[in-house]
Amino acid sequence: MRLLRWFVGKVILFINAITLPKPIQRDNINQHKLDKKTKGLTIYQFEACPFCVKVRRFIRKNNLKINLRDAKNNEIFKSELVNDGGKHKVPCLKIEKPNAKTEWLYESDEIILFLKKIIAS
Numbered sequence: 001m002r003l004l005r006w007f008v009g010k011v012i013l014f015i016n017a018i019t020l021p022k023p024i025q026r027d028n029i030n031q032h033k034l035d036k037k038t039k040g041l042t043i044y045q046f047e048a049c050p051f052c053v054k055v056r057r058f059i060r061k062n063n064l065k066i067n068l069r070d071a072k073n074n075e076i077f078k079s080e081l082v083n084d085g086g087k088h089k090v091p092c093l094k095i096e097k098p099n100a101k102t103e104w105l106y107e108s109d110e111i112i113l114f115l116k117k118i119i120a121s
């Protein structure tokens with residue numbers, strides 16, 4: 001079972017690598033504005049998780065500057081996710097806003113919807 005999971009993970013990463021979307025190009029002013037809006041965002045993820053791959057592809061396609069944290073191999077990031085986010089499930093978006101409580105958003109579709117709203121705002 002572990003071997004099968006490892007193999008499926010490698011297939012997902014391979015297909016992802018050969019079909020990587022091209023990042024949207026924006027002029028410097030608009031890219032800079034967007035970078036400011038995504039400044040406090042961090043994705044906790046596993047490299048070969050298909051839901052994380054979906055979110056990473058969206059981030060790449062839309063040329064978003066968002067930190068990625070490996071919550072599988074990095075014990076510090078893993079415990080941040082479990083202790084502060086509430087559960088060991090990925091992908092999870094950590095939303096840090098100045099003067100506001102940090103929020104943790106689970107579910108790949110919810111994360112993509114949230115990011116779409118930021119892009120459109």
Ligand SMILES: N[C@@H](CCC(=O)N[C@@H](CS)C(=O)NCC(=O)O)C(=O)O
Nearest residue numbers: 049050051088089090091107108109
């Ligand atoms: N419906 C969720 C599914 C997420 C999911 O199942 N993630 C798996 C990895 S692919 C997970 O976090 N499993 C917990 C674990 O392995 O500890 C989504 O779309 O984000």
